[in-house]
Structure formats: C-alpha cells, structure tokens
Amino acid sequence: MKEFQLIECYFNHRGPTRRDVKLSIGDDCALVQPAENKSIAISCDTLVENVHFFPDIPPQALGYKALAVNLSDLAAMGAEPAWMTLALTLPEVNETWLSGFSEGLFEAADYYGIALIGGDTTRGPRAINITVHGQVPQGKALTRHGAKAGDWIYVTGTLGDSALGLDLIRCVQHARAEHKEFLINRHYRPTPRVLAGQSLRSLASSAIDLSDGFISDIGHILKASKVGAVVDVGAIPLSRAMQDTVSEEHALGYALTGGEDYELLFTVPEAQKGALETALSHAGTKFVRVGQICAGSKLKLQLNGELFTPPYHGFEHF
Amino acid sequence: MKEFQLIECYFNHRGPTRRDVKLSIGDDCALVQPAENKSIAISCDTLVENVHFFPDIPPQALGYKALAVNLSDLAAMGAEPAWMTLALTLPEVNETWLSGFSEGLFEAADYYGIALIGGDTTRGPRAINITVHGQVPQGKALTRHGAKAGDWIYVTGTLGDSALGLDLIRCVQHARAEHKEFLINRHYRPTPRVLAGQSLRSLASSAIDLSDGFISDIGHILKASKVGAVVDVGAIPLSRAMQDTVSEEHALGYALTGGEDYELLFTVPEAQKGALETALSHAGTKFVRVGQICAGSKLKLQLNGELFTPPYHGFEHF
Structure with a gap:
C-alpha cells in the first residue's frame, strides 16, 4: 500500500469541515484564513512508543x-481549537491499527471542532507528532508569566488519576472494577479543558496545563512569573476512585507528582474571584482553590499547617 | 541534562526576531499575529534516520x-516563510551533534527569515519533524490544481544532482573532485526556491516542488488539475557536473526519477510568458521550459521526437 493511498484512506476528508480552511490535505501546504483581530496559538507534541506510550495501548485510545x-x-x-497537522511514523501499514487510531483521533477532532489540514506519513519506529493551531482574541491569551503575589491558585478536576491509571494498566496497583475503568480512562482519554480555558481569558492572571505533574508545572508558573506560592496539600482535589484505592500519602504522591492529568492550573486575582464562579459554571468544569501566590520564588507545600514533603519527583523526558 | 535545559541551550532565543511573534518558546503554546488579508500556508515533514537520512550525515547538513x-x-x-516548530526525537543528548544540528538549522532560518517559535524534545529513535508556516496574500497562493491545456511547463535549476550526490556519498558512483563537492552539496544543502515561488504568485497557473522526482511530482499536478502533459526530455536541465559524470541515459534517469532536488516545477499560461522572464530574473533563479500541458490525463515523454521510457521509478515512502 502506497503512502498516498494510506493517507487518502484513513485521514483524508474526515473530521469537521471549517470554512476557514481554504485548501486541505493534498497540496504542498494547507491554506487557512485566520479570523481578524485574532492571534494564533501554536503547539506541538510528539508521542514516541516505549517513551510516552506502551505498545499495548489500544490504537483508538492513542x-x-x-x-x-x-x-x-x-x-x-x-x-479555540482550529487546525492541526499530523505526522505519523509507523513501522508498517497495519490497517486494523490505522482504523482504530484514526477513529480515536477524529472522535476528539469532531468534538473540539479542529480540522486536520495536512501531515506526513513515514516508515520508522512508531511515533505521533501533532501540531495544533488555535485562535484567541489579540491580547487575551493566558500565559505562564502573569501571576502576582496575592493571586489565588486553582486547579480543575481531580489530580493523580492518570498516573494511578497507568499503574493499574501496568499491574503495579490494584483497584475495584468500577474504579479501575474510571482511572484507566483518565489515563487513556484525558479531557482537555478547552471551554474552561476560554472562560478564563479575562479572569486568570496565568495558566498552565498539568502534564508533567502539579509540582513540576506550578514551578513553571512561579519561574515565569517570578513569584513564590503556598499550597495547601489538603485542598488538592482527589477522586473518590483514588481515595478508595490507595492511602492518603500515596494519593498525594500521585496528585502532586504524577503527570498527564491535563487539568488546568491557574491563578486569579482577588478582584476576579466572584466572576470566576460564574464563568467556570458555564463551562461545566469543577475547580477548587489550592493555594496562593506570594513574593519570592519558592513553592511551600503545607498539610494541616505543617510543612509537607512530597514522596515522588516530577516527570522529565531526559 | 534535562529536556528544558537542552532546549534552552541550543534552540531558545536563536534565529531571526520577528515582530509578529508575540510569545515564543517557553509557554504552553507560541502566539503569533498574522498580517491582515493574508492566508497562512502550513506544511510539515518528518525526517527519520535510516529512512530519509543515513546516520553519517553531518549534523549541520541535517x-x-x-x-x-x-x-x-x-x-x-x-x-513567505514566517514561523516554525521543531519536534526533535533523539536517542541521547549529544552536545556535539546538537551544536552542529542547530547551527545548520539556524543558518537556514536566518537566511529565510523564519522564527523558531516552539517545539518538543523527546528521547527515542532519531527523527526530526518541522512544521513551517508562511504567509501569502489571500487568493494568491500557487496550488497543484490550476494547470490548463496549453500552459507551458517549466522547472528551475538543474535536476537529478541530489540523487547523483547521494550515490556519490554511498560510493555507488564516482566523480571528479570539483564535481563531487558540488553534487554532494546539492544533496545535503538543497536550495529552497523561496523568492522564485513568491515571484510566480500572479503568473503561474500551478506549482509543486520536486521532492519525489520529476515524473512522480508532475503526476501530482496532472492528477490535481485533471490534465495531461507532453515533456521534451531533451530540454530537462542537467548540470555540467552531471553531464561530466554519467552517460546521458543515466543522467536522464537521475533527472526524471531521482528525488530531493527541491527545484520548482510550474505551469504558465501563454499570456504570462513574457512577464515570467522579468519576474524570475528579479529572483535570480534560472528556469527552463520543458513541455506543455494538454488535454487528457497522461504524461507523454519525448526525446528527439520519439516516445521516451525512463529507466527508473519515483520514490515512495511505503
């Protein structure tokens, strides 16, 4: 099967149709027409087999x-999600795998309204590289560098579920059947907080998504914003499944240093606290206050008023 | 060495500074501000070790x-080149390699004015994925689907040098020292015809870059434009180095089916032929007419008025 037929078969003319895509897959470049007065946010991520995922991950989940x-x-x-390119490196053309993978990809693409506009298919060790493009009104983007002393720190959802889910997949931990499905799902099918992020545009002073783990990621905000923080570890949101499956100490380990939750961590000035409730309730996303930004550069973790030392360290690719 | 330090060291704050880059490497996304009334052209390509390049390629050339x-x-x-992201997958952190690779990358980035705005570094089998973004006035982009019967077919530069250069590197062919350097350089350091492409905006009816080989790539134009073509193989431009190194038959094999020349193939209506000379002389790019678009869907190759059958086939990744 030739490369071009393969692309045609599984990826061409699928996913949402967007009027701002003037030319899609099939030419030297794709052509898109950005909206007026919008900036374009661009990000890319590579997932490599045996580094970011194990060979036994269901292709649909991947x-x-x-x-x-x-x-x-x-x-x-x-x-707001708009366009993406997909570079797929595969050891062989396996139609069952491609069918499952593209089904999972387009499930997310359709739901979040992002069009696949181009890509590249190559033979080699399995890896997936996606570059996404989103639009945001000029000057309204959330960044890591706007947190100020006094701002409140929030997170969405519950933390640590993905890392515990991975340990269940690896059989390093065990959980009751109903919790197991929930936790593994949190690892395989994280929910990007797309609507919540857009709702925070005029409210949050800084934001980041939790990919490397809470401690590691809040560190990025503190460094970029040149501030410190005090976090009440007891306020970190834990799922019922997490609490039923492991001890409190282990739960905090997962929640603080386990990666891949893909929840949002954000800071909000005192003056915006009220508006925040309204904004995020529209997005339907649960969130909770876990601490406060302060002067300095250090992260101070507290539990029941005492200094708290986390049991693990964050995830680094190298 | 940690991922973040590695990125910081070799890729951060290098390359051209552009005023339309509002936020570069270091946040969840980069932010760029497209110019008014421009479309954005987006393309991505992956180069995988042992598939697209051999392990002995100098990192600077890569x-x-x-x-x-x-x-x-x-x-x-x-x-017009604007912004790029780089996803680098590396088996280990080799500083000599990274230093050479980034030097070569930024040499091209500086020359063509493209800013590195984001990326991702991952441990794994060596692969390079770059997504580029360019700007083009609305409705002025060159595509593959505009060729009409009667349009003239042109190519820039000389063809086949890159494939011959690769055979010299592999020691499958031999050449005189002065030709060897030129030909290997054509393989390792192709010249993207960026200015020529912009000069063709209001003149060419279709265009493509020659990456898979002349026959394969003109096929994409014929298919997309629903036309046929007659090509005079004797008019295909060959370098002095090519002509001095191999027989005419082999030279035509390289020129017609060898890939990676990265010259432009384009079609121009009769009415624009005069304007073409003026436009491309400004860009300083040599070009030559090699044939004409006709009705139908077939590619007909001729040499001295007789039907010509090429000796090799084009390159397919799968």
Missing part, C-alpha cells in the same frame, strides 16, 4: 490521547 | 536540510 494532549495546550492559553 | 525541505513546500505555494 489517537484520542495524541490529540487531547495537544488540545490541552490550547486550553491552557485560552485558545 | 539541520539545514530539515528546514530547507519544508521551506521548499512554502516556496511551491508562493508563501
């Missing part, structure tokens, strides 16, 4: 997740 | 070429 983690970056900027 | 082949796609659309 397709969904490969896009979801990129959409999460758009969410963290408050950008 | 860095240059990885960007050049993407710029060639922008050239084929008549787009």
Whole structure:
C-alpha cells in the first residue's frame, strides 16, 4: 500500500469541515484564513512508543490521547481549537491499527471542532507528532508569566488519576472494577479543558496545563512569573476512585507528582474571584482553590499547617 | 541534562526576531499575529534516520536540510516563510551533534527569515519533524490544481544532482573532485526556491516542488488539475557536473526519477510568458521550459521526437 493511498484512506476528508480552511490535505501546504483581530496559538507534541506510550495501548485510545494532549495546550492559553497537522511514523501499514487510531483521533477532532489540514506519513519506529493551531482574541491569551503575589491558585478536576491509571494498566496497583475503568480512562482519554480555558481569558492572571505533574508545572508558573506560592496539600482535589484505592500519602504522591492529568492550573486575582464562579459554571468544569501566590520564588507545600514533603519527583523526558 | 535545559541551550532565543511573534518558546503554546488579508500556508515533514537520512550525515547538513525541505513546500505555494516548530526525537543528548544540528538549522532560518517559535524534545529513535508556516496574500497562493491545456511547463535549476550526490556519498558512483563537492552539496544543502515561488504568485497557473522526482511530482499536478502533459526530455536541465559524470541515459534517469532536488516545477499560461522572464530574473533563479500541458490525463515523454521510457521509478515512502 502506497503512502498516498494510506493517507487518502484513513485521514483524508474526515473530521469537521471549517470554512476557514481554504485548501486541505493534498497540496504542498494547507491554506487557512485566520479570523481578524485574532492571534494564533501554536503547539506541538510528539508521542514516541516505549517513551510516552506502551505498545499495548489500544490504537483508538492513542489517537484520542495524541490529540487531547495537544488540545490541552490550547486550553491552557485560552485558545479555540482550529487546525492541526499530523505526522505519523509507523513501522508498517497495519490497517486494523490505522482504523482504530484514526477513529480515536477524529472522535476528539469532531468534538473540539479542529480540522486536520495536512501531515506526513513515514516508515520508522512508531511515533505521533501533532501540531495544533488555535485562535484567541489579540491580547487575551493566558500565559505562564502573569501571576502576582496575592493571586489565588486553582486547579480543575481531580489530580493523580492518570498516573494511578497507568499503574493499574501496568499491574503495579490494584483497584475495584468500577474504579479501575474510571482511572484507566483518565489515563487513556484525558479531557482537555478547552471551554474552561476560554472562560478564563479575562479572569486568570496565568495558566498552565498539568502534564508533567502539579509540582513540576506550578514551578513553571512561579519561574515565569517570578513569584513564590503556598499550597495547601489538603485542598488538592482527589477522586473518590483514588481515595478508595490507595492511602492518603500515596494519593498525594500521585496528585502532586504524577503527570498527564491535563487539568488546568491557574491563578486569579482577588478582584476576579466572584466572576470566576460564574464563568467556570458555564463551562461545566469543577475547580477548587489550592493555594496562593506570594513574593519570592519558592513553592511551600503545607498539610494541616505543617510543612509537607512530597514522596515522588516530577516527570522529565531526559 | 534535562529536556528544558537542552532546549534552552541550543534552540531558545536563536534565529531571526520577528515582530509578529508575540510569545515564543517557553509557554504552553507560541502566539503569533498574522498580517491582515493574508492566508497562512502550513506544511510539515518528518525526517527519520535510516529512512530519509543515513546516520553519517553531518549534523549541520541535517539541520539545514530539515528546514530547507519544508521551506521548499512554502516556496511551491508562493508563501513567505514566517514561523516554525521543531519536534526533535533523539536517542541521547549529544552536545556535539546538537551544536552542529542547530547551527545548520539556524543558518537556514536566518537566511529565510523564519522564527523558531516552539517545539518538543523527546528521547527515542532519531527523527526530526518541522512544521513551517508562511504567509501569502489571500487568493494568491500557487496550488497543484490550476494547470490548463496549453500552459507551458517549466522547472528551475538543474535536476537529478541530489540523487547523483547521494550515490556519490554511498560510493555507488564516482566523480571528479570539483564535481563531487558540488553534487554532494546539492544533496545535503538543497536550495529552497523561496523568492522564485513568491515571484510566480500572479503568473503561474500551478506549482509543486520536486521532492519525489520529476515524473512522480508532475503526476501530482496532472492528477490535481485533471490534465495531461507532453515533456521534451531533451530540454530537462542537467548540470555540467552531471553531464561530466554519467552517460546521458543515466543522467536522464537521475533527472526524471531521482528525488530531493527541491527545484520548482510550474505551469504558465501563454499570456504570462513574457512577464515570467522579468519576474524570475528579479529572483535570480534560472528556469527552463520543458513541455506543455494538454488535454487528457497522461504524461507523454519525448526525446528527439520519439516516445521516451525512463529507466527508473519515483520514490515512495511505503
């Protein structure tokens, strides 16, 4: 099967149709027409087999997740998903795999309204590279560098589920059947907080998505914003499944240092606290306050008023 | 060495500074501000070790070429290079390699004015994925589907040098020292015809860059435009180095089916032939007429008025 037929078969003319896509797959470049007075947010992520995923991941989950983690970056900027390119490196042309992968990919693409406009298919060790493009009104993008002393720190959803889910897949942990499905789903099919991110545009002073783990990711905000933070570890949101499956100490380990939750961490000035409730309730996303930005550069974790030392470290690719 | 330090060290704050880049490497996404009334051309290409390049390619050449082949796609659309992302998958952190690779990459980036705005670094089998973005006035992009019967077919530069250069590197062919350097250079450091592509915006009815080989690539234009073509193989431009190194038959084999020349193939209506001379002389790019578009769907190759059968086949990734 030739490269061009392969692309035609599984990826061409699928996903949402957007009027701002003037030319899609099939030429030297795609052509898109950005909206007036919008900035374009661009991000790319590579998932490599045996590094970011194991060979036994269901192809449908991989397709969904490969896009979801990129959409999460758009969410963290408050950008609206628009266009993506897909570079797929595959050891062989396996039609069952391609069918499952593309099904998962387009499930996410359709839901979040992002059009596949181009790509590249190559023979080689399995890897997926997606570059996403989103639009955000000029000057309204959320960044990592706007947090100020006194701002409140929030996170969406519950933390640590994805890392615990991965340990369940690896059989390093065990959970009751109903929790197991939920937790594995949190690992395989993370929910990018796209609407929540857009709702935060005029409210949050900074934002980031939780991909490397809470401690590692809040560190990026503190460094970029040149501030410190005090976090009440007892306020970190834990799922019922997490609490039923492991001890509190282990739960906090997963929640603080386990990666791939793809929840949002954001800071909000005191003056915007009220508006925040209204905005995020429209997006239907749960969120909770976990701490406060302060002067300095250090992250101070507290539990019941005492200094808290987390049990693990964050995830680094190298 | 941690991923973030690695990126910081070799890729951050290098390359041209552009005023339309509002936020570069270091946040969840980059932010760019497209010019008014412009479309954005987007293309991505992956180069995988042992598929697109051999492990012995000098890292500087690889860095240059990885960007050049993407710029060639922008050239084929008549787009002006603007922004790029780089996803680098590396088996280990080798500072000599990274230093050479980034030097080659930024040499091309500086020359063509394209800013590196984001990326991703991953451990794994060596692969380079670049997504480029260019700008083109609305409705002025060159595509593959505009060729009409009667249009003249042109190519820039000389063809086949890159494939012969690769055979010299592999020691399958031998050449005189002065030709050897030229030909290997044509393989390692192709010249994307960026200015020529922009000059063709209001003149050419279709365009493509020659990456897979002349026969394969003109086939894309014929299919997309629903036309046929007659090509005079004797008019295909061959370099002095090519002519001095191999027989005419072999030279035509390289020129017609060898890939990676990254010259432009384009069609021009009779009415624009005069304007073409003026436009491309400004860009300083040599070009020659090699045939004419006709009705039908077939490619007819002629040499001295007789039907010509090419000795090899085009390159397919799968």
